[in-house]
Amino acid sequence: RSDAASAATRIGSVASAGGGTDKTLSAGATFQIGLLSGAAAGTVTDFVLFPLDSIKTRLQASKTARLGADLVKGIYRGLAPAVLASAPAGAAFFGTYDFLKSTIGRELERRRPDGALAPLAQMLAAAGGDVTSSAVRVPFELVKQRLQAGSAQTVSAAVRTIMRESGPAGFFTGYGSLVLRELPFDLIEFPLYEFLKKKALERKRRRAAALRAHAPLKLANWENSLCGSVAGGFSAGVTTPLDVVKTRLMTAKPGEYRGVVDAWQRIVAEEGASALFRGVSARVLWISLGGAIFFGGYEATKSLLEPHFRRRELEKRA
DSSP states (O other), X not given: OOOOOGGGHHHXXXXXXXXXXXXXXXXXXXXXXXXXXXXXXHHHHHHHTHHHHHHHHHHHHOSSSOOGGGGTTTTTTTHHHHHHHHHHHHHHHHHHHHHHHHHHHHHHHHHOXXXXXXXXXXXXXXXXXXXXXXXXXXXXXXXXXXXXXXXXSSHHHHHHHHHHHHOGGGGGTTHHHHHHHHHHHHHHHHHHHHHHHHHHHHHHHHHHHHTTOOOOSSOOHHHHHXXXXXXXXXXXXXXXXXXXXXXXXXXXXXXXXXXXXXXXHHHHHHHOGGGGGTTHHHHHHHHHHHHHHHHHHHHHHXXXXXXXXXXXXXXXXX
């Protein structure tokens, strides 16, 4: 995921294919680029697609699929905590993800220069990013979902209710379920995203070779966006049951569920297994579009930042 420029063109082609790390940048520079790119892309994506997120949350929080006009009433309620969470949570995830991918990737590349262990570095980096970002995100997510589900009308009311019912620890209700949802989601999405980028770049190069044209060094931003959209949509559909359980835990009254397993079992027993896929269409559409916007914006931001950081690194070494 790098911009191809002068001395970094070889590294750019490898990084775009998802199989290597940018050796012209230090781990610290990689962390900063990931942090800023993730923050910018996350904020824009959440703002644009918030109505779909609200519809999904209301379908999942309700024990009946019939919501009528309530499904779209106050569709932007909860936007403030979502936008406030986007930058720090996105920054925490991608800063950690790119840092761990760079650090672990270098070590695994020394052991297997053929790149066979690259997916392992991506999965471990995604897991680390999930644990870090979820800790930042869960208080915002809790307030946001209560506003979306209609159990609170304002941010201050939601905060007061949580404090009154559960104290400060209540703001981390659902942290485990959030991590449990995010881990399998990202362990599927990010390796799939890197795989799709690699295959798309290989196809692009084969086409260029057949036409005797100059081989492309990277994918265009729209191609990165498409890869992100496909990877996100597939991962969203597969992990919808975990998302339903997370939503129920965050919007339920204190003591209604005893945890992830209890919530899962009661949803199936009382509403049927199909209830675990409530809101799946809205979730897949939301994340598919989000994948296109997020990954495209993420790659575009990185391509703008990397030349600046690369020049700074070269100046330090001179």
